[in-house]
Amino acid sequence: MVPSQLFTFHTNTLSEGLTTIGRNAFSNTTSLTQITLPESLTSIDWWGFSGSGLTSVVIPKNVTSLGQHVFENCPSLTTVEIEEGVTSTFDSVFNDNKSLTTVILPSSLKTIGSQTFRNCTALTSINIPEGVESIGTWAFSNTALESVEIPDSVTGKLDSVFQDCSSLTSVKIGAGVEELSGTFNSCIELREIEIPENITYIGHNAFNNCQSLLKVTILNQNVTIRNDITYTDKTIFNNGLDETGSSFFAGTIYGYNNSTAQAFAERNSYKFESLGDPPRDLGDVNGDKAVDSSDAALILKEYATVQGGNEASFSEADIEVADFNNDTLIDSSDAALILKAYAENQAK
Ligand SMILES: [Ca+2]
Ligand SMILES: [Ca+2]
Numbered sequence: 001m002v003p004s005q006l007f008t009f010h011t012n013t014l015s016e017g018l019t020t021i022g023r024n025a026f027s028n029t030t031s032l033t034q035i036t037l038p039e040s041l042t043s044i045d046w047w048g049f050s051g052s053g054l055t056s057v058v059i060p061k062n063v064t065s066l067g068q069h070v071f072e073n074c075p076s077l078t079t080v081e082i083e084e085g086v087t088s089t090f091d092s093v094f095n096d097n098k099s100l101t102t103v104i105l106p107s108s109l110k111t112i113g114s115q116t117f118r119n120c121t122a123l124t125s126i127n128i129p130e131g132v133e134s135i136g137t138w139a140f141s142n143t144a145l146e147s148v149e150i151p152d153s154v155t156g157k158l159d160s161v162f163q164d165c166s167s168l169t170s171v172k173i174g175a176g177v178e179e180l181s182g183t184f185n186s187c188i189e190l191r192e193i194e195i196p197e198n199i200t201y202i203g204h205n206a207f208n209n210c211q212s213l214l215k216v217t218i219l220n221q222n223v224t225i226r227n228d229i230t231y232t233d234k235t236i237f238n239n240g241l242d243e244t245g246s247s248f249f250a251g252t253i254y255g256y257n258n259s260t261a262q263a264f265a266e267r268n269s270y271k272f273e274s275l276g277d278p279p280r281d282l283g284d285v286n287g288d289k290a291v292d293s294s295d296a297a298l299i300l301k302e303y304a305t306v307q308g309g310n311e312a313s314f315s316e317a318d319i320e321v322a323d324f325n326n327d328t329l330i331d332s333s334d335a336a337l338i339l340k341a342y343a344e345n346q347a348k
Contacts, residue, residue, distance in 0.1 A: 013035075013036050014035070014036065014037060014038050014041075015038060016038045016039065016040055017038065017040050018038050018040055018041055019040055019041060019042045019043070020041075020042065020043050020044070020045070021041070021043070021044040021045065021048045022045050022048070023045035023046050023047060023048070023067065024045075024046070024047045024048070024050075025044075025045070025048050025049075026048060026049045026052050027047045027048065027049065027050045027051050027052065028050070028051040028052065029049075029051075029052045029053065030051070030052065030053040031053055032049075032052045032053050032054060033053045033054060033055050033076065034054065034055065034056070035049075035054060035057070036058075037057070037058065037059065037060050037063075038060065039060050039061065039062060040062065041060050041062060041063055042062050042063055042064050042065065043063065043064065043065035043066065043067075044063070044065075044066050044067065044070045045067045045070075046067030046068050046069055046070065047067070047068075047069045047070065047072070048066075048067065048070045048071075049070055049071050049074065050069050050070065050071065050072040050073055050074070051072070051073050051074065052074050053074070053075075053076055054071070054074050054076065054077050055076045055077060055078055055079070056077065056078060056079035056080070056081075057071060057077065057079075057080055057081070058081045058082075058083060059080075059081070059082045059083060059086055060083050061083040061084060061085030061086060062085065063086055064086075064087075064088075065090070066090035066093050067090075068090075068091050068092040068093070069092050069093070069095070070090070070093050071093055071094050071097065072092065072093070072094070072095050072096050072097070073095075073096040073097065074097055075097075075098060075099060076099055077094075077097045077099060077100055078099050078100060078101050078102060079100075079101070079102040079103075079104075080094060080100060080102070080103050080104070081103075081104040082104065082105055082106050082109070083106060084106040084107065084108050085106065085108050086106055086108060086109065087108055087109060087110045087111065088109070088110065088111040088112075088113060089105070089109065089111065089112045089113050089116045090113045090116070091113035091114045091115060091116065091136065092113070092114070092115040092116065092118070093113065093116055094116055094117050094120060095115050095116065095117065095118040095119050095120070096118070096119045096120075097117075097119075097120050098119070098120070098121050098122060099122055100117070100120045100122060100123050101122050101123060101124065103117070103123065103126055104127075105126075105127065105128065105129050105132075106129065107129045107130070107131055108131070109129055109131060109132050110131065110132060110133050110134070111132070111133065111134050111136070112128070112132060112134070112135045112136060112139045113136045113139065114136030114137040114138060114139060115136070115137070115138045115139065115141070116136065116139050116140075117139060117140050117143055118138045118139070118140070118141045118142060118143075119141070119142045119143075120140075120142075120143050120144075121142060121143065121144055122144055123140075123143040123144055123145060124143075124144045124145060124146050124167070125145065125146065125147070126140065126143075126145060126148065128148070128149065128150065128151055128154075129151065130151040130152070130153055131151070131153050132151060132153055132154055133153055133154060133155055134154065134155065134156055135150070135154055135158060135161050136159075136161075137159040137160050137161070138159075138160050138161065138163060139161050140161055140162055140165065141160060141161065141162065141163040141164055141165070142163070142164040142165070143165055144165075144166075144167050145162070145165050145167065145168050146167050146168060146169060146170065147168070147169065147170035147171070148162065148168065148170070148171055148172070149172045149174075150171075150172065150173050150174040150177060151174050151176075152174040152175040152176050153174070153176060154174050154176050154177055155176040155177065155178065156177070156178055156179065157177075157178065157179035157180075157181060157201075158173075158177055158179070158180055158181075158183045159179075159181055159182055159183070160181070160182035160183065160185060160205075161183055162183055162184050162187060163182055163183075163184070163185040163186060163187075164185070164186045164187075165184075165187050166186070166187065166188050166189060167189055168184070168187045168189060168190055169189050169190060169191065171184070171190065171193055172194075173193075173194070173195065173196055173199065174196075175196060175198050176198060177196075177198060177199060178198060178199065178200050178201065179199065179200065179201040179202075179203065180195070180199060180201070180202050180203065180206040181201075181202075181203035181204055181205065181206055182203075182204065182205040182206065182208075183206050183207075184206060184207050184210060185205045185206070185207075185208045185209060185210075186208065186209040186210070187207075187210050187213075188209065188210065188211040188212060189212050190207075190210050190212060190213050191212045191213060191214060191215065192213070192214065192215035192216070192217075193207070193213065193215070193216055193217070194217045194219065195216065195217065195218045195219060195220070195223070196219050196220070197219045197220045198220070199218075199220055199223055200220060200222075200223055200224060201223065201224045201225075201226075202218075202223060202224070202225045202226075202236060203226060203227065203228060203236070204227040204228060204229045204235055204236060205235055205236070206236050206237070207236060207237045207238070208235045208236070208237075208238055208247075209238065209239075209240050210237070210238070210239065211239050211240050212239075213237065213239060213249075213251050214250065214251035214252065215251060215252060215254065216237060216251060216252070216253045216254065217253075217254040217255070217275070218253060218254065218255045218259070218261035219255075219256075219275075220259075220261075221255070221256045221258070221259040221260065221261070221278045222259070222260055223259075223260050223261060224260065225260060225261065225264045233264065233267070233268050234246065234247035234248075234249075234268070235247055237249045237251070237253070237270070239251065249268070249270050251270070251271070252270070252271040252272065252273050253265040253270055253271065253272050253273070254272075254273045254274075254275055255272065255274070255275060256274070256275050256276065256277065256278040257274050257275075257276060257277050257278070259278070262274070277317065280317070280320075280321045281321065282321055282324060283295055283321060283322075283324050283337075283338045283341060284321055285298045285299060285314075285318060285321055285322045286298060291338060291341060291342060291345075292338075292342045293338075293339060293342060295322075295338050296334075296335040296336075296338040296339050296342075297335075298322075299322050299330055299331075299332075299334050299335040299338065300332060300335045302314050302322070302330055303330060303331050303332060303335070306330075314330065322334060324337045324338055324341075325337055
């Protein structure tokens, strides 16, 4: 182990076999510009290299633990590579690196820790690998990111992750994320956003002070949009403060008919544009998001009605989801197939 508080330093090659670098071991060693970390290394304690003169760093593959602030505030650090095998970026590890422009993350990565790249004000792009499952609070806050793609593997909440990213203009939210709160707070260049169906909750400050935001598309018809902190909706989406000091939103919310997004827009007097009726799944005749025996029953009823010489009651949209086998007929085979699909789903 390299001891803590090693004040003098003469070599930039650490021996193979070394597993741990102690707390503050190389902190504030401004003469240290390069170091090769051995493959045997598994952990670096808090502030290990903070404030050092490193220009680049490779985190070797066996590292399973980095204390907070390990590479914080290294003014010359431009390049960070995390080797394949490492599963977490750990918390606060690279924050306040104002020269950092290149970050290479491995496909083994599962967790991006909170504040990992916070205040890396020169970082304009990042490739978040598919496979990452969680991104911590403020992970990319106050960076220069211009576009970001959240992979589908990321789940849970994106809490203040991109707060103060004043250059961010393009965002793709993956299919696994469930909640936005503070996520894009003060992303002043963000002009439009599509919030996918998997987002079930939009909370306080999600799009606060997004001064350029004019188009918000919300694809989940039942999303909860609620501010739990100040009891007002106004800080969820706004373009900043008007002359009276109140938050205002001049943009338009796009959502499905009778969606919670529509209700939210109406109760706040925001502009709303309808995307029409929400899409229905094949077999979901009654539109309750489940394909089950009630749908099969409706099909049999309709079939009996038509067979009995009475006028059909299904709309074109109903027919589209009721014709399960796509043979243009609405009959007992569709009902039977729906029951079969339901039984198979239940058995899973
Ligand atoms: Ca149904
Ligand atoms: Ca059919």
